[in-house]
Amino acid sequence: MSPQLAPSILAADFANLQKEVEMLNASAADYIHVDVMDGIFVPNISFGIPVTEAIHRHATKPLDVHLMIVNPELYLEAFVKAGASILTVHVEACTHLHRTLQEIKRLGARAGVALNPHTPIESLSEVLEEVDLVCVMSVNPGFGGQKFIEHSYSKVANLKEMILKKGSNAQIEVDGGVTDQNAKGLVEAGADILVAGSFVFNAPNPIATIASLKAIQA
Ligand code: DX5
Ligand code: ZN
Numbered sequence: 001m002s003p004q005l006a007p008s009i010l011a012a013d014f015a016n017l018q019k020e021v022e023m024l025n026a027s028a029a030d031y032i033h034v035d036v037m038d039g040i041f042v043p044n045i046s047f048g049i050p051v052t053e054a055i056h057r058h059a060t061k062p063l064d065v066h067l068m069i070v071n072p073e074l075y076l077e078a079f080v081k082a083g084a085s086i087l088t089v090h091v092e093a094c095t096h097l098h099r100t101l102q103e104i105k106r107l108g109a110r111a112g113v114a115l116n117p118h119t120p121i122e123s124l125s126e127v128l129e130e131v132d133l134v135c136v137m138s139v140n141p142g143f144g145g146q147k148f149i150e151h152s153y154s155k156v157a158n159l160k161e162m163i164l165k166k167g168s169n170a171q172i173e174v175d176g177g178v179t180d181q182n183a184k185g186l187v188e189a190g191a192d193i194l195v196a197g198s199f200v201f202n203a204p205n206p207i208a209t210i211a212s213l214k215a216i217q218a
Contacts, residue, residue: 003187004030005214006064006173007206008197009055010046011144017051020201021058027210031064031086033175033195035144036079038069041093042142049078056083064193066114066175068141069093073100080107088112088135088173091123101130114175116141117149121159131170133193134159138186139176144197148177153189160190180212187218 007029012020024032034052039045056063062085069075072089073096079087087109094100097113104111113124114135124134136159138152156172163170173193174186183194194213203209 001187001218002214003183003191003216003218004171004193005210006031006033006193006195007200007210008033008035008144008175008195010035011197011201013201014047017055018058021055023206024210025058025060027207028214029061029210030193032059032061033197034063034065034084035197036065036067036069037142041070041090042068044142049075049082052079052084053082059083062086064088064112064173064195066112066135066195067093068114073103076100076103077107080104080109084109086110086112086133088114088133090114090116090141091119092116098127098130101127105130105132112173114141115155117151121155121162125162125166128163128166128168128170131168133171133173134163135173135175135195136191137176138174138178141176146177148179148182153182153185156186156189156191178213183213184216184218187216 037046064086065084101111110132112133139146171192175195178196179199
């Protein structure tokens, strides 16, 4: 199986956002991963609704919006209106996760849940049937360009087993520190979607780099 690819626009040149989105449109990427950070849930601030909307105006690929914010339930509708096809919230940021997932789907987006590195997959056991995508964080969220946490392989493999056992259709996404060094192992462990920020945007030829990650067979 080959992975789907979701390059993270966090690593793009924000002064040339339209050009960067057009590069992704021309590439083999399946999604554009949009990292929203509020400076409270994570120790960094990226951008929010108007920038997501601006990306969507130029994108021909669906937006995979990753909300690293507290109280995400307050902003679901705004992000769907801004163009999110997938809307991912953090389990650690949701008191009423089940309700939040149902609301994302009611708004017409696919519902994703992200797990910080310390959060066990079992935290999803009672909501898995509501989930379209589980985002396994393979770095602590907040910054691009961090080192991949090796424990993520076994976390992905265990999550895959849990998804199969429960008869869930949830896809597994891996986010953080993805490179050509770990991508194949992640797909072998059960990852369906790979997010890659700095590895793609710092490459001399991002389009070729995206194609090479997409070509992985496991
Ligand atoms: C981290 C973000 C990631 C990040 C990935 O908080 O959620 O999506 O942009 O960037 P790299 O691939 O550079 O780790
Ligand atoms: Zn992300």
